[in-house]
Amino acid sequence: MGVLEEFKSRNFSLYAQWLGVASIALLIALGVINVLGNPVFAILGWVIAFILFFVEVPLCTKFCPTSPRFDGFVARFENSYFRGAMYLLFSVIMFISTVVETTTLVVPAVTLLLTFLSYVIAGLKNQPHASTKVLGGTGVDNVV
Template sequence: MGLISIVLLIVLGIVSFLSHIVFSIVGWVIAFILIFVEVPLCMKFCPTSPRFDSFVAFFENSWFRAIMYLVFAVVMFLSNLISTGPLIAAAVALLLAAICYGFAAFRGQAFASTSMLGGTGVDNVV
């Protein structure tokens, strides 16, 4: 759900750019942050500051990811208070991701990463 919400934030930000300029840009910033949180490979090859690295490392916990996605969902739902637009789909995807991470945190499941996105096992390749 996290990756789907990234795609929706980028695509629907482009689609609704003329009607929701501010929230489209906010959606792109959220997508940029989520790319670094969800795709660990980006942290390996993109030059980032130690402050940004510590910010992203803070969200390795499922509880904090759930809270982050919930806050981002609320921000995107606020765009629909002004006028209804396609960003509601991104807000729903963010909310579903928050629910998924919250459920995983409640059950005590650790975050699972895949080597395809730069998680476990990529250190040997890169």
């Protein structure tokens, strides 16, 4: 099953994973842009991106040396509601960065919020967690 078939599957956890990957890219790129103007939240964005990278890219946990404690932390987020809660927390953190001054960090805050909504919809529809084969996951072959 290819990427197009995965998108056609209507599995919102897949949509959320792709939104999460977009959020990672935005957090890194816009963190670089805002590091001088808003250094605290730029660095927080990088930390969030690092955490999300290990949560959303299954290939990473296969190749990168991680501790059993970190693997246990990542395994907790196989539930759509837990992932959604994590994304909501990260979104709120990034929205707080705009309280003092509106910066481009609002863009990853919005994508994090959209990811939260996708995971909640997946949870409400009782869709099993799926991850795209492109990033080392199982795809939807095993869950549909």
